[in-house]
Amino acid sequence: MGKKVFEKINLGGIEVNNRIVRSATGELMADSNGYVTDRLIKMYTDLCDGDIGLLITGLTEVVEGTLTYTLMKISDDSYIEGLKRLTDAVHEKNGKIVVQLVHHGAQVKGNPDYTPYSPSGVGDEESSFKPKEITKEEIKKVVEDFGDGALRAKKAGFDGVQIHGAHGYFFSRFLTPYYNRRNDEYGGSIENRVRIILEAYENVRSKCGEDFPVFIKMNISDFLEKGGLTFEDSRKAAKLFAQAGFDSIEISGGIRRGDHLPMRPKIKTVEDEAYHRDYGEIIAKDLDIPIILVGGFKSLEVIEDVISNTDIEAVSMCRPFIREPRLLNRWLDGQTEKSKCISCNQCFSPTGTTCIFNRK
Numbered sequence: 001m002g003k004k005v006f007e008k009i010n011l012g013g014i015e016v017n018n019r020i021v022r023s024a025t026g027e028l029m030a031d032s033n034g035y036v037t038d039r040l041i042k043m044y045t046d047l048c049d050g051d052i053g054l055l056i057t058g059l060t061e062v063v064e065g066t067l068t069y070t071l072m073k074i075s076d077d078s079y080i081e082g083l084k085r086l087t088d089a090v091h092e093k094n095g096k097i098v099v100q101l102v103h104h105g106a107q108v109k110g111n112p113d114y115t116p117y118s119p120s121g122v123g124d125e126e127s128s129f130k131p132k133e134i135t136k137e138e139i140k141k142v143v144e145d146f147g148d149g150a151l152r153a154k155k156a157g158f159d160g161v162q163i164h165g166a167h168g169y170f171f172s173r174f175l176t177p178y179y180n181r182r183n184d185e186y187g188g189s190i191e192n193r194v195r196i197i198l199e200a201y202e203n204v205r206s207k208c209g210e211d212f213p214v215f216i217k218m219n220i221s222d223f224l225e226k227g228g229l230t231f232e233d234s235r236k237a238a239k240l241f242a243q244a245g246f247d248s249i250e251i252s253g254g255i256r257r258g259d260h261l262p263m264r265p266k267i268k269t270v271e272d273e274a275y276h277r278d279y280g281e282i283i284a285k286d287l288d289i290p291i292i293l294v295g296g297f298k299s300l301e302v303i304e305d306v307i308s309n310t311d312i313e314a315v316s317m318c319r320p321f322i323r324e325p326r327l328l329n330r331w332l333d334g335q336t337e338k339s340k341c342i343s344c345n346q347c348f349s350p351t352g353t354t355c356i357f358n359r360k
Contacts, residue, residue, distance in 0.1 A: 003307045005300070006332065011314055012248030012290050013213035014096050014159050016053035019307055020328060023250070023294045023316035024100040024162065024217065026058040026071050029352045034061065034073030036082030039352070041089045048093035050326040053314065055090065055097040056162055056215075056250075058353075059169075062149035063103045063142060067112040069350070074099065074149045080156045087157035098160040098215060099153045101146055105170030106131035107256075119173050119180040119187065124257060139186065139196055142170070147203030150214070160213030160247070163200060167262045168255035171197050172219060175237065176255070178227030190233040191240065198244050205245065215292075216241055217250040220279035223260040231279055235286065242287045250292040250316060251280045263319065267296040267343040274302050277310070284311035292316050299338040300331050322347045323355040 006018045029040040047055055061068045064075040073079055083099070090097045106118040111128050121133035134142075150161045165171040173179035174186065175193050182188070186195050197216070204214055218237065222228030238249055253276050254262040260275075267273060276295035284291040290313035297303055297317040306312055320327055320339035327339055346356045 018053040019314040021316035022055045023318045024056040025318040028070045030070045030072045046325045048095035057099045059102045062145045067108045083156035096159045099158045100162045102164035103170040122179045143199045146200040147207045150204040151207040162215040165218045166252045176229045213247045215248045219253045222255045248290040281310045
């Protein structure tokens with residue numbers, strides 16, 4: 001199709017230097033209240049030195065009071081100053097950065113001193129608490145929180161925002177029948193289950209304007225045997241998101257209780273890579289907005305094949321950049337061996353997301 005990995009493109013309203021995106025991954029490098037730290041800024045400027053086309057931050061919480069430990073927050077105006085330091089540092093390196101807006105909902109670890117809410121009060125067996133069913137008034141508040149968070153992101157200098165609608169977090173659970181058993185306008189059909197996300201999108205637009213890029217990350221399947229989001233419904237949801245005006249969709253999949261985790265282990269061969277490709281190809285053919293595909297990418301040859309032979313506009317990955325922040329520099333220098341990442345998933349640590357092979 002004539003597309004090249006290393007070429008400048010407009011990706012959902014953002015001019016980027018290539019078609020490779022750093023996918024959102026929780027950094028766990030903020031302070032205990034969710035404020036930006038020097039360590040967090042250094043992590044992102046190191047990624048900028050790696051010439052990645054677009055950076056998407058890790059989970060950034062929009063709802064005040066949510067337990068998130070050392071993940072970033074954007075739940076009140078006090079966070080803007082630190083986030084502005086982050087975006088300034090990235091832009092000084094000629095990088096582009098989008099903040100991922102999330103509400104964790106009932107997907108929090110430990111014992112929160114509040115009762116998290118979920119679509120229908122359905123929790124997980126491994127949780128130490130039972131969530132409560134969110135009311136319509138509380139839904140309105142969450143919708144406003146996303147709009148307010150996006151406006152703070154704009155003030156802080158981010159190039160856009162990505163709404164997290166995947167991986168079992170709050171919006172993802174609205175899309176999943178196992179968790180969403182509501183009988184009102186927010187439950188039942190896929191048109192109803194996407195309603196809260198579309199309302200959040202409209203709130204973001206009303207506060208940030210039509211020219212501010214707004215992306216969404218969504219599951220193409222939960223890979224849950226009973227009651228999960230199916231690809232049939234996901235495909236319908238993607239069309240609704242595009243019709244609403246989202247500028248780009250990042251395609252992912254999986255929840256904690258499903259058959260596949262969002263980040264699968266043991267990606268050893270090129271056949272193991274791009275494990276959401278078939279779904280992504282269909283979505284990309286359906287829609288006129290850019291589709292970003294995530295899922296096990298490690299090899300330049302696989303990335304080139306996806307970009308060259310499908311309608312997918314960009315690919316995203318993160319674990320390879322945790323191991324090698326300058327992986328793209330190596331590839332551009334002609335050293336095209338695949339990423340050194342072994343997909344062990346031991347990079348996630350309460351003391352900060354770092355590769356076990358890079359820890360001192």
